[in-house]
Amino acid sequence: MLPYVCKLCLNLKIHCIDQRMFCTSSLLSPLQLPSRTETHLWYVLPNEVKSEPLIKKYVDLLSPIEKENVFSMRGDELQKLALLARALVRTTITRYQICSHVSPRSLEFRKNAHGKPEVCWQHSDDWHPPPLHFNLSHTSTLIACGITIDSPIGIDVEEKQRRMKNNILSFARRYFSREEVERLSAISDPEVQRQEVIKLWTLKEAYVKALGTGFSGAPFNTFTIRFGSANPNPDAKDSAVVIVPLENQTNLTTNWQFAQVELAGSHYAAICRENDGISEGAPMKLIVRKTVPLVEEHCVL
Amino acid sequence: MATFTGASSTTLFSSRQISRQCLAPTRISGLKLVSFSQRSNLPLSFRRLQVSCAAKQETVEKVCGIVRKQLALNDDTAVTGESKFAALGADSLDTVEIVMGLEEEFGISVEEESAQSIATVQDAADLIEKLIEKTSTA
Numbered sequence: 001m002l003p004y005v006c007k008l009c010l011n012l013k014i015h016c017i018d019q020r021m022f023c024t025s026s027l028l029s030p031l032q033l034p035s036r037t038e039t040h041l042w043y044v045l046p047n048e049v050k051s052e053p054l055i056k057k058y059v060d061l062l063s064p065i066e067k068e069n070v071f072s073m074r075g076d077e078l079q080k081l082a083l084l085a086r087a088l089v090r091t092t093i094t095r096y097q098i099c100s101h102v103s104p105r106s107l108e109f110r111k112n113a114h115g116k117p118e119v120c121w122q123h124s125d126d127w128h129p130p131p132l133h134f135n136l137s138h139t140s141t142l143i144a145c146g147i148t149i150d151s152p153i154g155i156d157v158e159e160k161q162r163r164m165k166n167n168i169l170s171f172a173r174r175y176f177s178r179e180e181v182e183r184l185s186a187i188s189d190p191e192v193q194r195q196e197v198i199k200l201w202t203l204k205e206a207y208v209k210a211l212g213t214g215f216s217g218a219p220f221n222t223f224t225i226r227f228g229s230a231n232p233n234p235d236a237k238d239s240a241v242v243i244v245p246l247e248n249q250t251n252l253t254t255n256w257q258f259a260q261v262e263l264a265g266s267h268y269a270a271i272c273r274e275n276d277g278i279s280e281g282a283p284m285k286l287i288v289r290k291t292v293p294l295v296e297e298h299c300v301l
Numbered sequence: 302m303a304t305f306t307g308a309s310s311t312t313l314f315s316s317r318q319i320s321r322q323c324l325a326p327t328r329i330s331g332l333k334l335v336s337f338s339q340r341s342n343l344p345l346s347f348r349r350l351q352v353s354c355a356a357k358q359e360t361v362e363k364v365c366g367i368v369r370k371q372l373a374l375n376d377d378t379a380v381t382g383e384s385k386f387a388a389l390g391a392d393s394l395d396t397v398e399i400v401m402g403l404e405e406e407f408g409i410s411v412e413e414e415s416a417q418s419i420a421t422v423q424d425a426a427d428l429i430e431k432l433i434e435k436t437s438t439a
Contacts, residue, residue, distance in 0.1 A: 074378060078390045139392065158394065165371050165398050174401055205393055215393075216413040 030097035033130055034287070036150050037276045041288045042092045042297075043144040043157075043263055046084055049292060055080070057294060058087035061104045077140070084293075085143050089136055091293040092145050093119065098130055116212040135209055142267050151274040154209030156202040157267050160195070168197050176200065177224040195268075200225060202270035203258060210256065210272040225258075259284040263300075360407075360426040367402040368422060371395055382423035403429060409436065 034040045049055065059067065062083070070082040090104040101122070108120040117136075121129035131150045137157045138144065146155040164171055168190075172181050180200060187193040203225050208218050259271045271286065291297040365380040372389055374380065380389065386396060400416050403409070403425060409432040419425050 072385075073388050074390070078388070081390075140390070156393075162394070166401050171398070171401065174404075175397060201394060214417055216417045219413040 031095050033096045033098070033132065034147060034149050038148075038285045038287060039153065039259070039271055039273055040147040041144060041155070041261075041269065041271060041286060042088065042147070042291050043142055043269075043288070044084055044088050044291055044293060045142055045264060046081055047141060049080075049084060054292075054295065055083065058083050061090050062086050063108070081138060081140065081143065085136055085138055087293045088143050088145050088291070089134060092147065092291070093132065093134060095297075096130075096132075096147075098132075099127060112212060114212055114214040114217060116209070116214075137205075137209075137269075139267065142263060144263065144269060146271055146273075148273050151276065152210045152212055153271070153273045154206040154211070155269065155271050156205035156209065157263065157269045158198050158202050159267055160198070160262070161266070162198055164194070164197070168194055172197055175220045176204075177221050179224045179226070199260060199268050199270070202268050203260065203272070206258070206270040206272040207256060210274075257284050259286050261286065261288065263288070264290070357426060357430060360429055361422060363406060364403065364422050364425045364429070367406060368399055371399050371402060380422065382421065382426065384422045385420055386422075387420070399425075407433060409433060 059070075062070065066086050070079055070086065073079045073082045087104075090107050093107060094102055094104045106122075108122070109117050110120040111117055117134075119129075119132060119134070123129065133148045133151060133153045135146050135153045135155045136144070137155045139157055139159050139162075141159065142157055144155055144157050146153045166174075169181070169185060172184050176184070184193060184196055184200070187196055204220050204223075207223075207225070208215060208220070211218055255275050257273050257275050261269050261271075263269050271284065273284070288300045289297050290300050361382045365384075368374075368380055368384075368386070368389065368391075369378075372391055372395060374389065378389070386399070391399065396416070396419075400411050400419075404411055407429050409429060411428070411432070415428055419428060
């Protein structure tokens with residue numbers, strides 16, 4: 001009996017620490033906040049969320065302004081995406097069980113001077129909020145939320161199959177730097193070229209979102225993302241990526257860490273955060289979790 | 302351009318009918334008319350206001366067309382000047398592609414700061430008009 005069971009276990013997909021759980025967030029075991037050297041990425045697939053009672057639960061988590069924004073979207077599909085994005089960010093942040101008085105519904109948000117959303121913590125004399133940073137991104141088929149401690153973060157996701165309406169090189173010439181256009185033009189396979197343009201877009205977008213100064217704060221053609229050959233491991237998920245500012249702009253630094261991953265086999269995701277000063281040159285310690293808010297989660301290897 | 306010489310021989314034309322006739326040619330040609338061959342009871346400033354509104358509508362419609370194409374919207378999805386790009390489902394990549402489409406269509410160049418402030422179709426049309434005016438007076 002025993003050897004048969006063991007063989008069966010080996011054939012199952014191995015999940016890391018968090019087992020698949022079907023219960024409300026209050027019953028899920030508390031999750032540790034990411035360390036200063038870790039980055040957490042959570043994602044939900046809207047097509048997997050179909051239960052009307054569950055969707056209603058998500059609506060109940062939202063603030064009045066968020067509800068207004070969600071229902072101002074045109075059509076059911078867009079409303080569902082907007083709703084899931086808010087539900088994801090609220091449930092993800094409170095998944096870390098930061099404090100008893102913080103619940104998905106009680107979280108408040110505000111925008112910084114440039115419009116980047118951030119948590120507006122309720123301060124009190126005996127409680128100091130964690131330096132938690134988050135960033136959201138979504139397509140019509142995937143919504144993702146990145147979490148860090150003590151570091152600005154920017155993420156961007158795009159469908160792998162996304163077709164540009166404009167000619168791909170015209171697009172690159174309009175928005176990317178000369179060095180980047182040269183690199184992309186040299187790719188002979190049009191499909192690979194299209195993929196590389198999309199991937200580069202997500203990297204640049206993640207960087208600008210991490211900076212938090214808006215699209216005009218760092219126009220895309222004022223910096224180059226260059227892939228370093230310094231990485232000794234050619235199979236590493238992330239390359240040593242450097243930002244090369246075209247002019248000596250004091251607000252752009254080369255102190256940023258990047259990661260690129262594929263999610264759900266359907267999306268490219270780029271994550272950008274500050275170097276933590278400890279793991280210089282090493283790949284980003286990224287933990288990715290797939291989730292259905294309030295219902296389940298599991299690590300994705 | 303329609304002629305109004307026929308109207309001058311009779312006093313039966315009301316000012317409302319004249320304004321309708323004044324508007325029709327401007328919408329077709331898209332040009333800003335400065336003077337009319339026909340005597341009119343309407344004050345000059347009112348006529349000019351009608352002319353500039355017509356030009357903007359054409360621009361708005363062209364922007365709507367480009368947005369529809371980029372976002373692959375259904376015919377039953379209404380797109381007007383008030384439509385917000387985000388509410389129509391445009392993400393950041395859609396927005397920059399739309400800006401590119403507008404630049405090509407209108408022969409203008411849009412700065413990143415200006416692109417960031419565009420939230421609705423009307424915002425885009427207004428910016429286009431401003432940029433066209435700048436290049437034509439330069």
